[in-house]
Amino acid sequence: MRILNTLSKACLVMLVAVALALAAKPATAAWKPSKPVTILVGFSVGGAMDTAARLQGEVMSKALGVPVVIRNVPGAGGRNSVTILNRSKPDGHTMAAINLPGQAVNQAARGMDPDLRTFTWIGRQVSNPYFMQATTKAGKDQWTSLKQMKTAKKPIKAGITGTGGNTFPISVITANLVGFPVEFIAGFKGPELITGIIRGDFSITNLPLVKRWTTAVQSGEAKAIVVYLPKRHPKFPNIPTGVEQGFPELGSSSLVGQNLYALPPKTPPEIASVIEEALVKANNDAALKEKIEANGNIVAPLSKQDTTKLVADMLALVQKNSALLKKYIK
Amino acid sequence: MFEGFGAALVTIAEPHVLLTLFFGSVIGLIFGAVPGLGGILAMSMLLPFTFTWDAITAVYLFSGIMGASSFGGSISAILLNTPGTPVNAATCFDGYPMAKRGEAARALGLSAGACLLGALFGLVILALLIQIMRPLVIAFGHPEIFWLVVFGLVTTATVSQGSLLNGLIAGGVGILLSLVGLNEPTGLIRYTMGSEYLWDGIPLIPFFVGLFAIGELINYSAQGGTIARDNIQASIRGAWQGVMENFRYAVCLLRSSSIGTLVGIIPGVGGETANLIAYTVAVQSSRSPDTFGTGNPEGVIASEAANDSKDGGALLTTLSFGIPGSLAMALLLSIFIMHGVSPGPQLILDNPIFIWTLLNGYVVSNAFASIFGLLAARYLAIITRVPVHYLSAIIAVVALAGTYILRENIWDVLLVVLLGILGFGMRRAGVPVLPLVIGFVLGNLAEKSFLLTLRIHDGSYLGFFNSVISWILIVTMVAVPLITRMRTRSTPKP
Numbered sequence: 001m002r003i004l005n006t007l008s009k010a011c012l013v014m015l016v017a018v019a020l021a022l023a024a025k026p027a028t029a030a031w032k033p034s035k036p037v038t039i040l041v042g043f044s045v046g047g048a049m050d051t052a053a054r055l056q057g058e059v060m061s062k063a064l065g066v067p068v069v070i071r072n073v074p075g076a077g078g079r080n081s082v083t084i085l086n087r088s089k090p091d092g093h094t095m096a097a098i099n100l101p102g103q104a105v106n107q108a109a110r111g112m113d114p115d116l117r118t119f120t121w122i123g124r125q126v127s128n129p130y131f132m133q134a135t136t137k138a139g140k141d142q143w144t145s146l147k148q149m150k151t152a153k154k155p156i157k158a159g160i161t162g163t164g165g166n167t168f169p170i171s172v173i174t175a176n177l178v179g180f181p182v183e184f185i186a187g188f189k190g191p192e193l194i195t196g197i198i199r200g201d202f203s204i205t206n207l208p209l210v211k212r213w214t215t216a217v218q219s220g221e222a223k224a225i226v227v228y229l230p231k232r233h234p235k236f237p238n239i240p241t242g243v244e245q246g247f248p249e250l251g252s253s254s255l256v257g258q259n260l261y262a263l264p265p266k267t268p269p270e271i272a273s274v275i276e277e278a279l280v281k282a283n284n285d286a287a288l289k290e291k292i293e294a295n296g297n298i299v300a301p302l303s304k305q306d307t308t309k310l311v312a313d314m315l316a317l318v319q320k321n322s323a324l325l326k327k328y329i330k
Numbered sequence: 331m332f333e334g335f336g337a338a339l340v341t342i343a344e345p346h347v348l349l350t351l352f353f354g355s356v357i358g359l360i361f362g363a364v365p366g367l368g369g370i371l372a373m374s375m376l377l378p379f380t381f382t383w384d385a386i387t388a389v390y391l392f393s394g395i396m397g398a399s400s401f402g403g404s405i406s407a408i409l410l411n412t413p414g415t416p417v418n419a420a421t422c423f424d425g426y427p428m429a430k431r432g433e434a435a436r437a438l439g440l441s442a443g444a445c446l447l448g449a450l451f452g453l454v455i456l457a458l459l460i461q462i463m464r465p466l467v468i469a470f471g472h473p474e475i476f477w478l479v480v481f482g483l484v485t486t487a488t489v490s491q492g493s494l495l496n497g498l499i500a501g502g503v504g505i506l507l508s509l510v511g512l513n514e515p516t517g518l519i520r521y522t523m524g525s526e527y528l529w530d531g532i533p534l535i536p537f538f539v540g541l542f543a544i545g546e547l548i549n550y551s552a553q554g555g556t557i558a559r560d561n562i563q564a565s566i567r568g569a570w571q572g573v574m575e576n577f578r579y580a581v582c583l584l585r586s587s588s589i590g591t592l593v594g595i596i597p598g599v600g601g602e603t604a605n606l607i608a609y610t611v612a613v614q615s616s617r618s619p620d621t622f623g624t625g626n627p628e629g630v631i632a633s634e635a636a637n638d639s640k641d642g643g644a645l646l647t648t649l650s651f652g653i654p655g656s657l658a659m660a661l662l663l664s665i666f667i668m669h670g671v672s673p674g675p676q677l678i679l680d681n682p683i684f685i686w687t688l689l690n691g692y693v694v695s696n697a698f699a700s701i702f703g704l705l706a707a708r709y710l711a712i713i714t715r716v717p718v719h720y721l722s723a724i725i726a727v728v729a730l731a732g733t734y735i736l737r738e739n740i741w742d743v744l745l746v747v748l749l750g751i752l753g754f755g756m757r758r759a760g761v762p763v764l765p766l767v768i769g770f771v772l773g774n775l776a777e778k779s780f781l782l783t784l785r786i787h788d789g790s791y792l793g794f795f796n797s798v799i800s801w802i803l804i805v806t807m808v809a810v811p812l813i814t815r816m817r818t819r820s821t822p823k824p
Contacts, residue, residue, distance in 0.1 A: 044657055044660065045370065045373070045374035045377065045657070045660075045661055046374070046377075046654070046657065046660035046661035046662075046663065046664045047660065047664075050374075050664075051664045054377060054381075055381065058381070071738065072374065072737075073737060073738075073739075074530075075529060075530040076512070076526065076529040076530060079526070079529075080526075083526060157786075161514070162512070162514035162517075163512075163514070163517050164512070185515075185782065185785045185786065186514045186515055186517065187513075187514035187515035187778055187781065187782050188782070189597065190654075191597035191647070191651070191654060192597050194597075194651060195467060195468055195471075195597055195651075196471075198468055199468050199471055201471065201472070201782075201786045202786070211667070212654075212663065212667075215651050291381070294667055328517060329517055
């Protein structure tokens with residue numbers, strides 16, 4: 001009888017164990033995408049964000065077991081990817097590469113939806129440092145350092161693409177932090193900013209620190225004034241930082257252009273973890289890193305938590321300067 | 331400069347390279363011919379596959395697509411009055427009337443010849459001037475762009491077939507439509523009715539697909555019959571005649587190729603501008619401007635020669651500055667960079683083989699496309715004898731699907747339909763479409779150049795007259811129609 005009791009108890013324990021195991025299975029099984037994952041890119045094909053997304057997408061596709069498709073939705077300085085992502089289902093099949101601080105301007109200075117803090121941030125695509133260059137055209141105002149610019153009596157003409165994108169907030173915040181008067185001339189396309197600085201259409205411009213945008217500096221037709229990094233860029237060691245020139249705030253990571261990956265708001269954590277894992281695999285691929293960095297961008301992986309914090313910091317910085325930014329936004 | 335030529339020529343003889351180039355050309359032709367798609371889409375779709383290729387083969391693939399897509403776009407422009415890509419818009423104006431007259435094969439021959447010769451012209455200029463080109467690119471600033479664009483805009487009056495008033499109204503509406511969206515120089519968002527969709531203005535591809543393809547489709551359905559009203563001359567001889575006519579109109583060919591190259595050189599001015607400015611200058615310079623829009627071969631030559639020569643100009647800016655002159659060039663640059671090749675002035679000295687690879691590939695793909703055009707013209711011309719009811723269904727599906735695929739935005743499709751109704755209404759009311767297109771493509775650029783010139787020169791209007799190039803453009807703008815008119819009057823009428 002005792003034996004029977006013991007056996008029935010053992011059976012009961014086993015049944016409970018099996019039941020618990022069965023109940024626990026769905027919770028521990030990793031989520032897997034059931035169809036291709038789309039990465040929204042708010043810029044045209046061939047740009048830095050697009051190229052990095054395509055390269056990372058190849059590796060992520062192997063990790064996720066489904067194709068990763070790049071969908072370019074250019075326009076409005078990258079905003080299209082934000083609005084489409086906000087409307088997408090939080091099922092892990094749509095993510096976006098988002099450019100900051102450019103997109104922070106729409107929220108903090110234009111008061112537009114959505115709140116970027118509601119997105120499920122999963123990591124960094126690339127870090128995209130910017131640098132300032134000044135014309136060396138004879139007969140035009142010539143600037144050689146930030147300290148000299150601080151002494152300007154009349155507004156310094158700065159060429160920008162427009163009030164969308166990263167160039168605008170970086171230019172406004174820099175002028176404010178250094179304390180020089182500035183007048184923006186907007187409406188140039190990227191390549192026109194190079195020919196414009198050579199021609200002397202404006203005195204300064206801020207552009208991403210990639211090889212193609214340093215062509216005027218290389219030829220001596222423009223002078224690189226500052227790179228917005230805490231330390232000099234290893235590929236461009238001749239460009240001084242703001243920290244060296246006595247403006248430590250210019251080394252803040254909030255002033256570095258950041259392309260960050262996000263999932264729609266309210267994406268379940270287990271889905272975000274799977275996507276993050278695939279992104280980590282892509283970022284650890286040495287050959288891929290070399291190809292992305294050939295362009296001048298920096299592959300610097302960031303965890304979900306750190307990415308979320310970076311977004312909050314960038315929003316706070318833009319918010320702090322929103323009164324200035326609003327002066328140029330109609 | 332010529333150092334890498336031999337080495338690049340050797341690579342093209344390798345079977346896998348030739349096959350890649352041929353594959354690229356076929357893809358370019360197909361994507362160019364289907365309204366809404368275009369070579370850029372083909373290049374971006376194939377970009378990831380080339381990451382693991384060697385750089386030379388990848389460059390051949392892309393030059394193949396680039397070289398052939400323009401001619402591909404002219405096929406649908408001539409046969410269906412539907413530009414395959416925005417850069418073929420001006421080809422419709424005379425190519426399609428030729429097709430309606432039963433001369434589709436001749437028009438395709440004209441286009442094939444103009445594409446190849448225009449491309450060769452642009453590349454010869456590139457090869458000759460690449461090392462001394464920087465000063466010219468720099469000399470072309472916003473005041474010069476403004477005058478170049480105004481040159482095109484004033485033609486609105488000349489190309490207003492029938493009623494001048496109708497033409498001016500159409501041109502005005504085109505300019506108004508071009509002003510929709512965020513105006514970057516002032517920061518104002520205009521005429522968007524609160525919609526973010528219109529922030530970047532009315533997108534070009536839905537505009538052209540709607541106005542031309544859908545507008546014509548409704549017209550087909552209303553009229554019935556076939557596109558070609560007369561017997562068609564669908565023979566290889568007809569196509570060859572078209573090719574040879576390029577030499578008969580050599581002045582037009584050279585002038586349009588020069589304009590195309592010049593527009594290509596200027597960063598920030600799109601390819602769709604090159605064919606329209608070349609076309610409008612051809613109208614201005616003609617002794618019989620009334621014949622444009624009715625099937626004048628010079629119209630096809632002007633548009634297509636400018637289209638293909640502009641790539642030589644854009645390459646020049648891309649290679650000499652390392653900055654992309656167009657979207658296609660941006661893609662090409664990313665291929666270069668990905669393979670460790672830095673574009674810029676040093677490229678000519680460090681890696682001349684890349685430049686020659688690109689040039690060889692571009693010439694050969696243009697030759698592939700032109701030979702295809704020549705051989706296939708007689709078969710393609712048969713499309714103009716297919717009952718339009720069948721054609722309408724196919725065009726509707728292809729045009730709407732092509733537009734949607736490009737950005738996966740349903741509003742683009744709605745816009746296509748709305749503009750289609752506008753295009754049909756204009757045709758029915760006898761209002762010419764050409765001034766509307768000129769106004770739309772050039773209006774925004776004219777305003778932007780105007781505002782930027784003023785901002786750069788502290789609000790002084792003298793900025794418009796500071797340079798020699800500005801004065802050359804102003805004098806040419808006034809002189810060309812005057813001289814043409816005087817010559818026309820002095821020529822005894824037969």
